[in-house]
Amino acid sequence: MxxxxxxxxxxxxxxxxxxxxxxxxxxxxxxxxxxxxxxxxxxxxxxxxxxxxxxxxxxxxxxxxxxxxxxxxxxxxxxxxxxxPPLLEELAVDESCRELLRDFANSCASLVDCALKNARPVRLCEDCIPQFHNFWGNFDNISKSSGNISCSTQLLRSDRLQLVLKLYRFLQEIWSKSNCDACLNESKTELSADSLIFKKMLNNSLNCFEQYSSDHPNHNGQPSNLSILCTNCKESYKNLTAWYNKMQKNQNLCIDIEDAMNLTRQLWSKTYNCTVPCSDTIPVIAVSVFLLFLPVIFYLSSFLHSEQKKWKLIQPKRLKTYSSVLNIQDQSSCSSAIT
Structure with missing residues (x-):
């Protein structure tokens, strides 16, 4: 619309x-x-x-x-x-409510102007805080009743379109989807402590990028020796990434921080072709090799330490009885021969 x-x-x-x-x-x-x-x-x-x-x-x-x-x-x-149409204006809206409507319109225009100017890179939550507070305050003035006159009824729910209410919900949805509350303090007036630390680390990384990219430029303006930038800026970039991951785990990310980190990662990986080697590579390889040979070790140890079972010949009971009878007969025949 x-x-x-x-x-x-x-x-x-x-x-x-x-x-x-x-x-x-x-x-x-x-x-x-x-x-x-x-x-x-x-x-x-x-x-x-x-x-x-x-x-x-x-x-x-x-x-x-x-x-x-x-x-x-x-x-x-x-x-x-x-x-x-002055008669229609007087009939539709009281003069005091019309003044509140003008203030709300000015605050909406100021907020939209600030949001569009800070759209890329996104700086909505940080740079448009005063405009949002002014926008909320003017809408609250309309929502509250003034004496015997209800500006809320005249301006918000007096027609089918409800333009003022829809405009408020649209701008409020921008604030909610940006998740600005996550990176501001409790009063929603400035950045939180974690956000300020991230901003400081971000500036350190960007200053390092700018310093070493301008020290060794080539004809395209890009650093001719990327290894120098990657080596000298690796520590600041790793600290920035670690702090960002911590804020992400605590769900303290707003659109400003997310956009800034995405752009920084693009600079690091695509523009400067830098990579951060994983410090856990050796332990991971060692554990993988151990798990790979674990079945072999298990079966080999089982074979070496198990006792060999010996086969034992068990005579049947009938065969044992017959042999004992033969033995008795032999003894009796021997005794008769002697006599």
Whole structure:
């Protein structure tokens, strides 16, 4: 909706300017120009309205109302009523509420201006704090009732569109999605202590990048010896990364810090082609090798320390009984032979 409104405003401004230019080129009297701000007089506005709106509409409806000539006064009357309706303004909004509406409109314009100027790189949470507080304060003034007059009813819920309320929710959503509360202090007036430390570390890293990239530039403006920059700025970049990871773990990141860290990482890895070697590489390799050979060690030790089972021949009970009977018979035969 906002994009459509802006587009319509640009188109109307362009058409209006071209229309005035065509009138001036044709030698038509414009009724004088305002000396302040280049405004157009009422005569010029009516003449341009007849040229751009009333004329084409009358021509398109030439068969109605006697060739379309009688439609011009009603169109001009409608334009005059739409441009200055004081009775409708007094009926719709009380004067005290209208003053609050003006203040809120100014605060919204100031906030949007600040947000767009700090869109890239993102500095919304840090540089637009006063504008947000002014925006919240003016909306609170509208929400509160003043005596017997409820400005909240007149300005927020008196029509189907509810433009003031929708605009407030839109700008408030920008603040919420930016997660600005995470990197501000409790009063939401300035950066928190952790955010200030991150900002200091960020400046140290960027100053180091700038120093060593300007000491050895080549014809493209980039450092000719990247190893010097990577070596001398490695410590500050590692400290910055460690502090950022700590803030991320504690959920203290807002869009300003996230965007700053992303841009710094792009400088480090893509622009300067630097890398930070992992300090845990050797322990990780050692543990991996140990786990790889652990099954081999287990089976080898089991084979060496296990006792070999010996096979034992077990005679059946029937065979044992038969051998004992034979033994008795042999003994009896021997004794009879002796006698």
């Amino acid at each position: 906002a994009g459509v409104a802006v587009l319509m405003a640009v188109l109307l401004s362009s058409v209006w300017g071209r229309g005035l230019g065509s009138l001036a080129a044709a030698g038509e009297p414009l009724g004088g120009m305002s000396p302040v701000g280049g405004g157009v007089s009422l005569v010029a506005e009516e003449l341009l309205w007849d040229r751009l709106v009333v004329g084409p509409l009358a021509a398109s409806q030439g068969g109605v109302g006697g060739g379309g000539g009688g439609s011009a006064p009603s169109w001009r009357l409608s334009w005059s009523l739409a441009s200055a």
